[in-house]
Amino acid sequence: MASSGFSCNLTAAASACLPLRKPGTTPFKTKHVRRRRSSCKIRAGNAGAGDDDALVRRNIDRRDVLLALTGFAATTSNLGLAALAADDTVPAVCLTPPITNEVIKCVSADGFQCPGPFRPEDVVDFAALPPPNGPLRVRRPAHLVAADEEYVKKYEAGIRMMKDLDDTDDPRSFKRQAAIHEAYCNFHYKVTAAATAAAGAGSPATEIDFDVHFSSIFAPWHRMYIYFFERIIGELVGDSTFALPYWNWDAPDGMILPAIFNNESSPLYDAKRNREHVDAVIDLNLGPGKQNDLPVCSDDACLKATNLCNIYRQMAVDTAAQFHGDKFCAARVMSPGSLENAAHTAVHIWLGDPLATNKGEDMGVLGTAGRDPVFYSHHANVDRLWHLWTAALGNENFVGASAAQWLDTGFVFYDEKRRPVRIRIRDVLDAGRLGYAYEEKETLEWQDKRPTPAAGIERSGAKPSVPAAATSFPVALKNGEKKYVTVERPEKARAGGGSSKKAPEVLVVDVTIDPCEYAKFDVLVNVPKGQEARVGPQNSEFAGSFVNLPHGGGDGGGRGSMGSLKLAYRFALRELVEDLGCGRDQLLDVTLIPVAGEKVVVDDVRVELLE
Ligand code: C2O
Numbered sequence: 001m002a003s004s005g006f007s008c009n010l011t012a013a014a015s016a017c018l019p020l021r022k023p024g025t026t027p028f029k030t031k032h033v034r035r036r037r038s039s040c041k042i043r044a045g046n047a048g049a050g051d052d053d054a055l056v057r058r059n060i061d062r063r064d065v066l067l068a069l070t071g072f073a074a075t076t077s078n079l080g081l082a083a084l085a086a087d088d089t090v091p092a093v094c095l096t097p098p099i100t101n102e103v104i105k106c107v108s109a110d111g112f113q114c115p116g117p118f119r120p121e122d123v124v125d126f127a128a129l130p131p132p133n134g135p136l137r138v139r140r141p142a143h144l145v146a147a148d149e150e151y152v153k154k155y156e157a158g159i160r161m162m163k164d165l166d167d168t169d170d171p172r173s174f175k176r177q178a179a180i181h182e183a184y185c186n187f188h189y190k191v192t193a194a195a196t197a198a199a200g201a202g203s204p205a206t207e208i209d210f211d212v213h214f215s216s217i218f219a220p221w222h223r224m225y226i227y228f229f230e231r232i233i234g235e236l237v238g239d240s241t242f243a244l245p246y247w248n249w250d251a252p253d254g255m256i257l258p259a260i261f262n263n264e265s266s267p268l269y270d271a272k273r274n275r276e277h278v279d280a281v282i283d284l285n286l287g288p289g290k291q292n293d294l295p296v297c298s299d300d301a302c303l304k305a306t307n308l309c310n311i312y313r314q315m316a317v318d319t320a321a322q323f324h325g326d327k328f329c330a331a332r333v334m335s336p337g338s339l340e341n342a343a344h345t346a347v348h349i350w351l352g353d354p355l356a357t358n359k360g361e362d363m364g365v366l367g368t369a370g371r372d373p374v375f376y377s378h379h380a381n382v383d384r385l386w387h388l389w390t391a392a393l394g395n396e397n398f399v400g401a402s403a404a405q406w407l408d409t410g411f412v413f414y415d416e417k418r419r420p421v422r423i424r425i426r427d428v429l430d431a432g433r434l435g436y437a438y439e440e441k442e443t444l445e446w447q448d449k450r451p452t453p454a455a456g457i458e459r460s461g462a463k464p465s466v467p468a469a470a471t472s473f474p475v476a477l478k479n480g481e482k483k484y485v486t487v488e489r490p491e492k493a494r495a496g497g498g499s500s501k502k503a504p505e506v507l508v509v510d511v512t513i514d515p516c517e518y519a520k521f522d523v524l525v526n527v528p529k530g531q532e533a534r535v536g537p538q539n540s541e542f543a544g545s546f547v548n549l550p551h552g553g554g555d556g557g558g559r560g561s562m563g564s565l566k567l568a569y570r571f572a573l574r575e576l577v578e579d580l581g582c583g584r585d586q587l588l589d590v591t592l593i594p595v596a597g598e599k600v601v602v603d604d605v606r607v608e609l610l611e
Helices: 062-070 072-079 149-164 174-185 193-198 218-237 300-315 320-324 338-352 374-391 401-408 491-495 574-580
Strands: 055-057 104-106 137-139 189-191 410-414 420-424 436-438 483-488 505-513 519-525 542-548 565-572 587-596 601-609
Touching: 149 174, 149 218, 174 218, 218 338, 218 374, 218 410, 218 420, 300 338, 300 374, 300 542, 320 338, 320 565, 338 374, 338 542, 483 601, 491 601, 505 519, 505 542, 505 587, 542 565, 565 574, 587 601
Parallel strands: 055 483, 137 436
Antiparallel strands: 104 189, 410 420, 483 587, 505 565, 505 601, 519 542, 519 587
């Protein structure tokens, strides 16, 4: 497609595409599914067979969903998915938070240095500490701080000092700090058997892997992590106003690795990055291999415009459940939010190259991501987007009864004085209380980049009629083979000509993946077969992508028992349906376009209204 053929909605008023403040939601639900156990190391049994290019017509009756789930074990063997097949069954539990360092424990295998151990009598409660009284620490865009030599010198000195601290003795050392991410993100932490039993996992209760990704713990945990990291630098350089720079990849000028991280003689440099990407404009929709035959940009301006549409999509979601993700679940039915699944993961993959033969460079694998100094600036931007989602866009985090469980979830981190501090989600909802702020430009370029319907799509008007019985799930995705599914919309959404911000309509795709493998597929809605090449992230028909940032890497990484992972990913439909003018339609045609990953199984595709 021509480079400048993309047409984001440049004329729409910014306010027209922003989500409004909405009332509380009850995001946390419990489901019952099978649990699968095998080792992350197992590589046997690739997905291979499956419906070729099949049109699957789905009746979304809940009974069918349950049937599809119960039939899973038998069907997976037919698909040749040995690595993903179940060998035992336990009732699924979504742990009732609060999750704290009392219900999870880090296992130090192979010399991996766990955070702590924290002696309860030493742990200080963050809420009991005096509020910050000095000037705010102002986080600035990393591509702009390059001009401030004094600042860059200070930042470099701080990272160098962290790297020079004694790793065995000082939890503030760079290596120990990076290992915190590895511990919480790469299966070193386990939920204790006692906690899973208490949560109703039945008997015998077993330990399960804990991970701060894929759930609503993602945003607050990473906020806590970089908060202490930033304060450690401030302490070492003797400047309590020191603030991390943020990698402003949601602004056109920031869509490239900031220069301060790309100077070989700087401690901010990391040689373990995808060399082809260190000075190129990020493609937020690129999967290595680009096997999706969607239109490709041939110049940077096009790429940047398309990226903005991508960011718009992740930010214009109406509920906390969609933005943050859902509850941490023992049986692996988790739902990551758009803040995590979209641009955040794409940037990791962009810099990390998880398909490299060495199993990924630092940023591309969860076990090593924290070893790249740019990680902390990347996450400062993720943190900023969360801040903007509430502060600038007027959305609300979880509220109501189930929110209390989320709010009480907390972890212990070492602070800049090496004191173990317990900090809870309720302590980190307000950046001001944490003593920092973000420097912003006047405009957020993605705010008016609401995707628009693709040009030149021929719609025959031949809508599918009544969906046939559910027979086709689970289905293994195979690169190069698109899957076509027809789903039925809830009557409540159709009656009003579309869903509302109060009860937004979402397309739920249930997947089973290998958490150690990079996987990506794109999802299109109402694009006739054969016309997919006309549609990209700049178009309304592009619902989004599912991306898995691989576990593994690091010291003894990826050795959890989590042989497979079940996720329910929600794609926002409210604006999509509105823009395509199909608010009263009974059915939607969904196209799944595999981009990467050999072991992705789609268990179900359906439309739901979030309450
Ligand atoms: Cu814990 Cu960007 O990952």
